[in-house]
Structure formats: C-alpha cells, structure tokens
Amino acid sequence: MSDILIVDDERDIRELISDILQDEGYATRMAGNCDTCMAEVRSTPPALMILDIWLKDSEMDGIDILKAVKRDYPDIPIIIISGHGNIEIAVAAIKQGAYDFIEKPFNIDQLLVVIRRAMEASRLRRENSALKRQGGEASEMIGESPAFRGLISQLDKVTKSNGRVMLTGAPGSGKELAARYVHANSARAEAPFVVVNCAQIEADRMEEVLFGRETAERGIEPGLLEQAHGGVIYFDEVADMPLGTQSKILRVLVDQQFLRAGGSDKVRVDLRVISSTSQDLEDAILTGRFREELYHRLNVVPIRVPMLSERREDVPLLARHFIEVLHRSQGLPKRALSEEAASLMQTLAWPGNVRQLRNVIERILILGEGSGEIPVEEVPGDEERRGVDDGRVVISGALAMLPLREAREAFEREYLLTQINRFGGNISKTAQFVGMERSALHRKLKSLNVVTTSRSGGRIAQYDDMEETGTAAE
C-alpha cells in the first residue's frame, strides 16, 4: 500500500500537500505534531513520509522524529521539508538517514519528482536487499589526487602500530572507510571491527551497549567493547558521546579493564581504538562538552580526511567506481559516464562529500533512461548550482549589484578557480581547457590576484600580497 504520511504543523500546508498527492493517486495521512506522527507510524508504517523539520509546539523536533522513525523503521523513506537557507540542518537530516530534502518555498512538481524517486529507490532496495545481504560491498578506497595519496600514506604509517588514531573530516568524507582500511591492513585484520555510533545510541543506553550486562535471568550479555576483543573499536562521531560515558571510557583506556552493568568480575579486553569526528573537538572541550583528558588519550595520531571538494580530480574515478559497485551489489545498470557529465560533477559543491556522490550515482542509475552513456543532463544539480541553463548564466544577487568591470573580474576569478581545482592545480591542462596560452593564463591569474601553490598539493589559495608569496607556480 503506497500511502504517504505528511507531517507538518501548519494545517494549510499539510492539507494542500495532501490534496495534491491525492489528485496524483496517492493515499495520504496527516499529522500535525510528533505524538500523532509516531502513533500513525506505529499503527501502520507508511510507504513514505514527508516531514517538516521545524515543528512548533511539539516535544520532539523533526530531527528527533527522523531519528526515532529511522531507528525502528529504517526502510521508510523520509523527505524533509526545510526552511530556505537551512542547508546545514538538511545535510544533518540526510546524515541521519533522510532520503532527500526540499527547501521552502518549493514547487509541487519538484516534490512529486522526489517522491517518485524515493518510492522507486525504496522498491529497488527491497528487491535487492537479498542480493546485498549475500555480497556486501567492497570497501576499497579509491583516489589518485595528491590529497588522497597524502591520506593513504598517513594511514599506511599507522597500520603497523597500535596507536590510537583520531580521524577528523566532514560528514561523508570517508572516515569510517579510512578506519576500516587501517584495520584491514593491520595485524588485527582477522579480528573484529566494531562500530560504536555515538550519535545514534541513546545516552541512557550507551553504557550498557558498550560494557554489556550481567543478569540472573539472561546471564552475560557482552557489550561492544567485548565483542571487539582482539580487533578495532571505532567510535564514530565521538563528540556525541555523553559526558558520563566519556569518563567511563577514559577509565577503561587507563585501566584496560571494566565491569559489565550488574556484574562484579572485571573484564579485560585487548583493543585498538580509532575515533572520528566531524566537529571541532577543541571547541567541544572549551564549551565543556568533551573531556580534555579523553581527547588527549584518543588523539595520539590525528589524521584529517580531506573533503571531496579538496580532491576534485577523484570525482570521475569515484563516480565510475560507484557505478561498478552498485552494479555488482544491487544489479543496477552498468552505464558509462560521459566526459561532460564527469566534468560537471567535478564542479559541483558536494557538501555531503563522497557519500553524496554515491547517492547521486545511485539516483542516476535508478531513474535514468536506458543503458547508454550517462549524459550531462542526467546529473542532478539545481540551476543555481549549475549556474548555466541553456547557455544562459544565472546572475546571483551579489553579482548583479556590481559594475560590469568588477562583475567580470569576479566571474573570471570564480570560473578560473573552479577550472584549476578541477584539474588538480595543473595550469597546463587548465590553460588547454579554457583555451588560453599557459603564459597568458598565468598573467590573468596574477591580475586577478589568484595564485596556485605547490605546497598544498595542488590546492588553490588566494593571497593579497603577491610579492611575499612569489609568482604563480604549478
């Protein structure tokens, strides 16, 4: 039964959406607050949910509802409606498992497209879940860019030791994969790799989940620390660990032993600890959310995982890798990626990093027409992000307020920075693409106050003082 649950505190909006969806042939239900919403979900799980992230007069906000539904009903696709400009909340929602988000004000066609995609993706996922269960996905790390090679060489150095590693980086950038890489290439490879999802385990259950428990009726129920014995325990989003649990973990790291809840015998475990965070832990320490001593214990070897926008050269490689992986694991069509589509993908912002790229590829393969090469038109990206529609450039507010000369310079600077980034800082390739002589491009960059640095591995920096930093170099 394909019914849709619409959760919005504004009656007019939920009724409007409901009417339109009914006209499109969907059955709908509505909820104006979190209690009604949870009661509806529990009585009959809907095929899809549309959820306003801001609910007034509700005990839980939209993100809490999202978490609760995803925890108990992970297969219900949830589309988030967020206010304009709430991109961070929307990204957080995607991270918590939302299928997609649309910003208010939205047009109804947009919403219908997203609903159709979500329904289709969910159907395919159900059909392919058996396949997925059998195979699992290869956890190969892909990349060739200088930033990526730098990461791999740091990871290779820590595989031989037992040192505690702290991986920092934006959501979806590949921190967990990096931790798995360290595990797989270490002497502990045959022992377990256990993930502790600090943001998703409820605070009052955290200790039982980590330390396990002992009761007369059920005997010993080992926690995650015990399950990881001999291998690696990975604390994902460690900043979200409750303060009380932080103290207990600190004690385990010092004593190398702990008690199960309700137990009296000390348990000894041999573990390697790898942690990750996408938040600024030093800031969390300053504001009292994270224990400094634990930070120093966990942060023996800090390694930063670069954002996808810092390694745009890897975008086509990753895109093709995901086409192959999704073909193998989910039976999606194995299509070639056109050069134009790959180039456009290299210029997009990717706030959700590699995970977002993977989702985009999955979406293209599910929705795309036929099995031929993926054309540029199938790459999603709203016109603002893409900037160009049928050869017309969209002028944003700020640019429109500048005199022509300054607007042209601003455009040239952004355009050239994007191109240089795409080509990994290689000026010759950039010059060839933009159709300029190499030396003319250098002069142009200099006049726009843009220099490229070799020190940062092909990344681009802007400097005010050209004399101090020298001339542009590849």
Ligand SMILES: Nc1ncnc2c1ncn2[C@@H]1O[C@H](COP(=O)(O)OP(=O)(O)OP(=O)(O)O)[C@@H](O)[C@H]1O
């Ligand atoms: N270099 C890479 N090569 C291939 N796949 C990658 C690479 N980096 C990340 N991925 C894939 O991208 C997705 C997100 O990666 P991962 O879960 O490791 O990110 P994360 O930084 O731990 O995210 P979060 O902070 O949200 O937990 C996964 O499907 C992962 O397999």
